[in-house]
Amino acid sequence: MTQPIENTPSTPDSSKFFGMSPLPYEEKLKxxxxxxxxxxxxxxIPIAIIHIFIMFLPAIYLLAAYGVWPGGGTILNAVVPLWxxxxxxxxxxxxxxxxxxxxxxxxxxxxxxNGPNVRLPTAVAxxxxxxxxxxxxxxxxxxxxxxxxxxxxxxxxxxxxxLSITWVIGILPPVIVxxxxxxxxxxxxxxxxxxxxxxxxxxxxxxxxxxxxxxAGVPSILITILLVFFMxxxxxxxxxxxxxxxxxxxxxATEDV
Amino acid sequence: xxxxxxxxxxxxxxxxxxFITVGNSIIQTLLFFxxxxxxxxxxxxxxxxxxxxxxxxxxxxxxxxxxSFIGMVVxxxxxxxAVAFIRExxxxxxxxxxFAIAGAGANAAGATLSRExxxxxxxxVILWGMALTCVPWVITGGVCAxxxxxxxxxxxxxxxxxxxxxxxxxxxxMFGKFSIDYAVQPLKTGSFATPFAFLSGAIAxxxxxxxxxxxxxxxxxxxxxxxxxxxGMIVGQTxxxxxxx
Numbered sequence: 001m002t003q004p005i006e007n008t009p010s011t012p013d014s015s016k017f018f019g020m021s022p023l024p025y026e027e028k029l030k031x032x033x034x035x036x037x038x039x040x041x042x043x044x045i046p047i048a049i050i051h052i053f054i055m056f057l058p059a060i061y062l063l064a065a066y067g068v069w070p071g072g073g074t075i076l077n078a079v080v081p082l083w084x085x086x087x088x089x090x091x092x093x094x095x096x097x098x099x100x101x102x103x104x105x106x107x108x109x110x111x112x113x114n115g116p117n118v119r120l121p122t123a124v125a126x127x128x129x130x131x132x133x134x135x136x137x138x139x140x141x142x143x144x145x146x147x148x149x150x151x152x153x154x155x156x157x158x159x160x161x162x163l164s165i166t167w168v169i170g171i172l173p174p175v176i177v178x179x180x181x182x183x184x185x186x187x188x189x190x191x192x193x194x195x196x197x198x199x200x201x202x203x204x205x206x207x208x209x210x211x212x213x214x215x216a217g218v219p220s221i222l223i224t225i226l227l228v229f230f231m232x233x234x235x236x237x238x239x240x241x242x243x244x245x246x247x248x249x250x251x252x253a254t255e256d257v
Numbered sequence: 258x259x260x261x262x263x264x265x266x267x268x269x270x271x272x273x274x275x276f277i278t279v280g281n282s283i284i285q286t287l288l289f290f291x292x293x294x295x296x297x298x299x300x301x302x303x304x305x306x307x308x309x310x311x312x313x314x315x316x317x318x319x320x321x322x323x324x325s326f327i328g329m330v331v332x333x334x335x336x337x338x339a340v341a342f343i344r345e346x347x348x349x350x351x352x353x354x355x356f357a358i359a360g361a362g363a364n365a366a367g368a369t370l371s372r373e374x375x376x377x378x379x380x381x382v383i384l385w386g387m388a389l390t391c392v393p394w395v396i397t398g399g400v401c402a403x404x405x406x407x408x409x410x411x412x413x414x415x416x417x418x419x420x421x422x423x424x425x426x427x428x429x430x431m432f433g434k435f436s437i438d439y440a441v442q443p444l445k446t447g448s449f450a451t452p453f454a455f456l457s458g459a460i461a462x463x464x465x466x467x468x469x470x471x472x473x474x475x476x477x478x479x480x481x482x483x484x485x486x487x488x489g490m491i492v493g494q495t496x497x498x499x500x501x502x
Contacts, residue, residue, distance in 0.1 A: 151282060151286050
């Protein structure tokens with residue numbers, strides 16, 4: 001949407017796109033390609049690298065301040081199945097969203113998240129309201145600013161939510177606080193069904209296979225890894241054979257319910 | 258009495274880290290904004306466009322941003338306010354993803370994702386896990402963003418349906434394993450409350466999605482997480498009270 005498209009000159013006189021600049025398309029494109037994009041990359045890359053280190057701070061804090069180190073093996077046991085799940089998503093999602101969110105939008109989204117549920121609708125709605133033609137150099141800038149603004153708003157709202165929810169939980173009666181013990185089971189049961197409803201046959205196979213492995217005496221942590229790789233192999237094989245191929249698949253990795 | 262792991266995860270040190278994490282994202286947006294504002298003038302956009310874009314974006318983003326509030330309730334209840342602020346303020350994965358790693362992390366440390374069942378070691382596994390599983394996104398979408406246009410014709414974008422199907426099947430496998438942890442294993446120790454919470458969450462999820470589809474109101478799905486968690490918690494707590502466990 002926001003990537004400048006060749007051979008689609010903007011039409012400033014069109015009533016639908018009343019917000020367009022009167023400058024020639026080639027001139028605007030040149031500014032975006034030669035000045036704007038290099039500057040954005042110059043900011044985006046180092047900040048992304050810094051963010052990689054920042055992401056480890058909570059875990060490092062636990063290690064440095066409280067001496068808590070669970071061991072590399074334990075961490076890998078938790079992480080490897082997730083890496084297997086997300087392996088291709090790590091590449092597909094930036095490729096998909098890059099075209100829709102533009103340069104700034106991609107940098108903000110892959111640092112702060114909420115791509116499909118907040119950034120994308122905000123960018124689409126804002127460019128439309130502002131009378132900007134999708135795919136134009138103007139859209140690259142306007143969509144970028146809208147995504148920037150969405151992060152300012154999100155940061156404030158999330159902070160308010162974190163503080164207010166913490167306070168509310170603190171004053172809840174003990175019986176309700178005790179009920180939080182069932183938050184994870186309820187959530188995991190619900191999510192299994194939500195993700196599995198699109199491919200219920202896969203869900204049935206996964207549950208049956210996990211029960212089978214459990215009663216076969218396979219260690220708990222190994223079941224996760226075996227199950228994830230089994231499901232990857234099965235879905236790939238079935239896709240190649242044209243079996244149970246759904247019409248529409250929604251990624252659950254970054255898509256919020 | 259406040260639990261030790263929750264006390265640590267909600268400590269001032271963790272809040273400082275939360276502000277550093279979200280702060281980095283805000284610095285990024287401020288620097289981008291400076292460039293974008295200048296470019297808007299350069300490409301001939303009207304003077305008022307920047308201000309109006311911000312105002313419109315605030316209005317457009319408010320509704321979708323509020324949907325994150327429900328996820329926040331669940332995340333704060335499970336891991337405390339500071340970690341929830343870090344993850345939702347400047348983390349990348351969805352709530353589903355956050356809980357997948359939280360569940361896997363707790364499981365790997367031999368703990369369960371509950372207030373009594375969690376330990377500080379399990380919390381550490383979760384935090385290392387959240388970082389390690391999110392870093393690839395920052396690399397592909399951030400550090401390598403410059404090269405994404407060149408990659409768009411690669412094999413990865415040729416069959417997005419296959420790639421998403423494989424990932425979804427793997428995700429189902431991951432959540433399928435949780436049926437052992439929360440529905441089968443507790444039964445061995447004679448605990449019925451947890452399996453009932455798991456099953457009622459699953460049933461509530463199914464019925465809510467079907468209801469939203471039947472009424473043709475997809476917006477109802479925003480409340481799915483709240484519904485399944487509320488139903489599961491009520492059922493679990495009721496069963497626990499009735500069985501005296």
